[in-house]
Amino acid sequence: MTQKRSLTVLPVLLLLLLSMAACSKKNTADVPPEVVNFEPLTEIKEGRDDIYLIVKIIDSSYWQVIITGAKQAGDDLNCNVYLGGTTIETDWKGQRGLINDALTNGAKAIVLAPDDSVELATDIEKVHDLNVPIVLIDTAANTDSYDKCYMTDNLLAGQKAAEEMLSRLKEFGHTEDEQLSVGIMAGMATSQTINERLAGFYQYWSHNAPGKWSIISDIMNCNGNIELGDQMAVNTMKKHGDLAGLFATNNGPTRAICKAVSDNERTDLIIVGFDYSDEIKGLIASPDYRASTMLQRQYDMSYRAVGTALDLLSGKAVDIRFEDTGVVTVNNQTLTDPDVVELLKNN
Amino acid sequence: MKNKSAKEQREINILKGGNSFYSTLVICLFVFFLSIAALITAFNNLISMHDKNLSGKICTLVTEKMNHSIDSMTQSASSTSHVLSAQGFDSPSQIYEILNEYGKSDYLSIGFLDSDGSMYATDEEKIEFKKWDLKETALRAKPVSMSMPYRSALYGKPVVTVFSQFEYGNEKHGYLFLTYSLGELQKMAATQSLDNDIEIWLMNSESANIIQCAGGDEHAIGSWNNAYLVMQNIDEADRDVYREWIDKTRMGANDIGISYSIGDTLYTQFCSRISSMPGWYVAVRIPSNALSATMSTFRNYVLYFLAVLMLVVVVLITNMYRLSKRENKILTQLSIHDSLTGVLNRRAFDFAAEEKLSHSKGAALIFFDIDYFKQVNDQFGHDAGDRLLVAFSDTLKNNFSDRGIISRFGGDEFVVLTDMSSFGDIAESLVKTTDDVRSINLNDDKHDGPGFMISFSAGAAAYPKDADTLSRLKKCADMALYATKEKGRNGYSWFAPDMADPKANRVIPTEAGTKTAAAPVKSTPVKPAANAVTREQSVKPAVTSVTREKSAKPAVTSVTREKPAAASGAAAQAVSNPSGKKVVKKVVRKVIVKKVVKKKPTPPADQTV
Numbered sequence: 001m002t003q004k005r006s007l008t009v010l011p012v013l014l015l016l017l018l019s020m021a022a023c024s025k026k027n028t029a030d031v032p033p034e035v036v037n038f039e040p041l042t043e044i045k046e047g048r049d050d051i052y053l054i055v056k057i058i059d060s061s062y063w064q065v066i067i068t069g070a071k072q073a074g075d076d077l078n079c080n081v082y083l084g085g086t087t088i089e090t091d092w093k094g095q096r097g098l099i100n101d102a103l104t105n106g107a108k109a110i111v112l113a114p115d116d117s118v119e120l121a122t123d124i125e126k127v128h129d130l131n132v133p134i135v136l137i138d139t140a141a142n143t144d145s146y147d148k149c150y151m152t153d154n155l156l157a158g159q160k161a162a163e164e165m166l167s168r169l170k171e172f173g174h175t176e177d178e179q180l181s182v183g184i185m186a187g188m189a190t191s192q193t194i195n196e197r198l199a200g201f202y203q204y205w206s207h208n209a210p211g212k213w214s215i216i217s218d219i220m221n222c223n224g225n226i227e228l229g230d231q232m233a234v235n236t237m238k239k240h241g242d243l244a245g246l247f248a249t250n251n252g253p254t255r256a257i258c259k260a261v262s263d264n265e266r267t268d269l270i271i272v273g274f275d276y277s278d279e280i281k282g283l284i285a286s287p288d289y290r291a292s293t294m295l296q297r298q299y300d301m302s303y304r305a306v307g308t309a310l311d312l313l314s315g316k317a318v319d320i321r322f323e324d325t326g327v328v329t330v331n332n333q334t335l336t337d338p339d340v341v342e343l344l345k346n347n
Numbered sequence: 348m349k350n351k352s353a354k355e356q357r358e359i360n361i362l363k364g365g366n367s368f369y370s371t372l373v374i375c376l377f378v379f380f381l382s383i384a385a386l387i388t389a390f391n392n393l394i395s396m397h398d399k400n401l402s403g404k405i406c407t408l409v410t411e412k413m414n415h416s417i418d419s420m421t422q423s424a425s426s427t428s429h430v431l432s433a434q435g436f437d438s439p440s441q442i443y444e445i446l447n448e449y450g451k452s453d454y455l456s457i458g459f460l461d462s463d464g465s466m467y468a469t470d471e472e473k474i475e476f477k478k479w480d481l482k483e484t485a486l487r488a489k490p491v492s493m494s495m496p497y498r499s500a501l502y503g504k505p506v507v508t509v510f511s512q513f514e515y516g517n518e519k520h521g522y523l524f525l526t527y528s529l530g531e532l533q534k535m536a537a538t539q540s541l542d543n544d545i546e547i548w549l550m551n552s553e554s555a556n557i558i559q560c561a562g563g564d565e566h567a568i569g570s571w572n573n574a575y576l577v578m579q580n581i582d583e584a585d586r587d588v589y590r591e592w593i594d595k596t597r598m599g600a601n602d603i604g605i606s607y608s609i610g611d612t613l614y615t616q617f618c619s620r621i622s623s624m625p626g627w628y629v630a631v632r633i634p635s636n637a638l639s640a641t642m643s644t645f646r647n648y649v650l651y652f653l654a655v656l657m658l659v660v661v662v663l664i665t666n667m668y669r670l671s672k673r674e675n676k677i678l679t680q681l682s683i684h685d686s687l688t689g690v691l692n693r694r695a696f697d698f699a700a701e702e703k704l705s706h707s708k709g710a711a712l713i714f715f716d717i718d719y720f721k722q723v724n725d726q727f728g729h730d731a732g733d734r735l736l737v738a739f740s741d742t743l744k745n746n747f748s749d750r751g752i753i754s755r756f757g758g759d760e761f762v763v764l765t766d767m768s769s770f771g772d773i774a775e776s777l778v779k780t781t782d783d784v785r786s787i788n789l790n791d792d793k794h795d796g797p798g799f800m801i802s803f804s805a806g807a808a809a810y811p812k813d814a815d816t817l818s819r820l821k822k823c824a825d826m827a828l829y830a831t832k833e834k835g836r837n838g839y840s841w842f843a844p845d846m847a848d849p850k851a852n853r854v855i856p857t858e859a860g861t862k863t864a865a866a867p868v869k870s871t872p873v874k875p876a877a878n879a880v881t882r883e884q885s886v887k888p889a890v891t892s893v894t895r896e897k898s899a900k901p902a903v904t905s906v907t908r909e910k911p912a913a914a915s916g917a918a919a920q921a922v923s924n925p926s927g928k929k930v931v932k933k934v935v936r937k938v939i940v941k942k943v944v945k946k947k948p949t950p951p952a953d954q955t956v
Binding site: 117118140142144146148149153155156186192195196198199202203205206207215217218219221319320321322323324 | 570
């Protein structure tokens with residue numbers, strides 16, 4: 001009887017297996033990331049325009065500078081600024097919800113730092129089509145339908161990072177005849193910002209680096225995980241005896257490589273990263289290490305974006321739609337430059 | 348014994364319970380699924396190969412089309428340059444005026460560099476030129492050149508600028524520039540079919556930077572990436588192929604095609620150099636499943652059809668098998684079982700016994716014969732006889748079926764082939780059988796009289812000690828049965844090598860001297876049955892007291908027929924059985940059978956059997 005039952009069940013099981021094998025799809029229960037809904041950033045006064053600011057990682061130090069810039073602009077330029085944002089940089093769906101909320105709440109203009117240049121393009125177009133001024137900051141979107149964008153041209157920023165790397169390597173005494181390699185750690189393979197920085201770095205390197213200086217073709221991708229990035233950097237240090245420098249495309253990987261270099265006391269390595277985390281700050285301040293970072297002018301981005309939004313609301317035209325706010329190289333030699341000192345005040 | 352015919356084997360399988368159908372069905376299912384798996388694999392390989400070939404061709408065509416699109420851009424610049432050169436303008440300002448008048452609406456930016464490097468463009472355009480170092484590209488225009496894609500601050504989107512050399516004044520060289528949106532390339536390279544699946548990239552071989560020009564998502568146009576970063580997403584097994592491809596582009600190779608997988612998707616990629624952009628390639632890639640989607644759907648339909656077909660076939664076969672099995676069961680019952688008692692018939696027993704002996708290390712074959720069965724039939728009728736046979740066979744089943752096979756060999760004769768761990772073990776079962784047989788009550792509604800006592804005679808032979816084949820074993824047991832009968836029935840005997848063969852008309856040797864000299868007969872009577880009517884009691888007073896002993900099988904002869912001188916006495920005697928147990932037996936010394944009785948006497952009518 002058992003045999004008969006198993007015989008009946010067997011084909012069904014096999015069929016199920018076959019079906020599962022043929023059309024298997026991963027079915028993971030994704031936990032939706034948190035979204036921070038709009039709260040007033042400035043004092044809310046009647047009769048002033050409501051500007052809605054949507055940022056990427058609301059609690060990170062980099063974005064706090066942006067928030068500070070927007071608040072200051074609201075106070076200086078006499079408008080109400082509301083703040084909302086996501087807690088992780090990939091939550092473009094969360095930002096989509098925030099855009100809709102801003103429109104529902106009657107936003108006069110939106111200042112947006114898009115989590116995804118491609119996915120949010122249609123949402124940006126929708127806002128633009130509703131004649132609500134939309135000003136992008138930090139990251140561009142792959143659409144023409146926005147009013148203005150204040151951001152770092154990341155291709156140029158990447159080039160500048162490569163320039164700094166080459167310059168520091170030469171300063172450290174590496175000769176053109178010497179065989180050396182440089183490792184790259186990326187934060188997220190899908191981020192257009194990171195890809196552009198990487199492309200810029202490669203572009204400058206391929207045109208200007210000596211023939212014997214190479215980039216390790218296996219790009220480390222830590223996906224924002226600092227512990228993983230630390231481990232990857234340590235492995236690269238062990239694997240490549242001729243390693244002379246490490247380049248990180250954004251804040252997370254920069255922290256990771258700084259930690260690895262610091263923990264292993266690799267004072268012989270040149271570090272070039274982005275943003276101003278405690279880790280890179282420590283290495284720049286130390287006379288034993290050779291670290292540099294590309295500091296964006298994010299305060300300017302948000303401050304000017306709020307100003308532009310108000311200009312647009314008052315009917316002023318925009319001449320240049322894309323404005324590169326540029327990066328400033330910070331290292332132990334430039335720390336006292338007035339421009340850097342001024343910039344670091346907000347970081 | 349080992350060489351059985353297929354028919355015999357089948358019958359043995361039936362006797363063993365037969366599971367050949369299930370085995371066959373499982374094997375068939377296994378083969379079926381194996382075949383399906385092979386079919387799917389072959390089909391997938393075929394699709395994959397087809398896709399790869401077709402994708403390669405499509406990529407080649409799209410690459411050519413893309414190259415033509417770029418050429419048409421440069422051609423446009425080149426034609427304008429020809430016109431400017433042909434006009435023979437002297438003043439650069441005049442040229443700029445003309446360009447603005449006729450070309451401003453067609454291009455994002457239009458202007459030129461004069462022979463001194465002065466730029467005739469808007470202030471914003473001049474900033475862009477400086478920012479992206481476009482003068483360097485302009486000077487490479489001999490006759491045309493193209494910038495790398497860059498993000499225009501004026502328009503906020505990726506653009507390319509094409510340069511073309513022209514002549515003006517007195518053999519002066521100027522460089523016309525025309526700026527296009529990168530999206531223009533997509534428009535020119537667009538295909539009606541597979542538009543959402545084909546991705547077109549421009550790639551710089553030195554930096555391995557790539558920028559998307561066309562693809563399913565129009566918003567992705569202008570996205571920068573680097574081939575080394577893309578490589579991190581490619582399946583590890585294909586990374587070396589991809590790395591080789593990058594290296595080949597660095598070495599300036601042309602028309603390179605590769606295939607690689609990212610997750611479940613197989614991509615075919617083809618690239619070729621752009622003549623107007625030194626160091627730049629057009630790369631086109633297409634996911635192979637874009638082509639095989641229809642074929643895959645068809646494949647899945649075939650699979651579902653086969654699966655349903657298989658289910659139907661399995662259900663049908665199973666039902667047919669069940670019907671067939673039910674019929675077979677009836678037929679088998681009829682063919683291998685005795686219809687009255689339900690035990691195996693003689694033929695079936697032979698098959699089953701052969702099989703059992705082939706795996707046995709020790710067994711006993713016992714012939715049973717109901718004493719005076721004919722008298723039961725004659726005196727109480729055939730119904731009573733049948734009831735006795737059924738009751739007797741039930742007794743045998745109760746005592747032997749858990750370790751042996753039972754058969755009715757004919758008439759009142761039964762045979763049991765049972766596992767044997769020791770002679771004592773068999774002796775115990777026989778004693779139990781004797782008790783059980785005695786308790787058989789043949790009374791029914793028609794025959795309600797004094798109860799009659801049933802007894803049996805048995806002869807046993809041990810395998811492999813006494814014989815190592817079934818036929819010889821049966822002969823031995825038969826001889827032992829014969830011996831028991833000769834001794835007066837209601838007992839059992841183990842075979843001894845010196846027993847007479849009844850068919851050879853030999854007699855059991857006696858101490859008094861008989862026709863044939865032989866070793867003493869081993870005869871083990873079971874418990875004395877006080878009212879058991881035996882042949883000796885009823886017919887042959889000389890042998891009324893059949894030797895009754897309760898012992899294990901004597902290795903040689905544990906209990907022997909005594910000499911006449913000692914026959915009158917009875918004494919308790921300890922007899923060692925093979926297992927070492929001492930059994931106190933009442934040994935009744937008996938007179939020796941003087942002669943062989945060949946005709947069974949009829950028991951007296953007033954005696955119970």
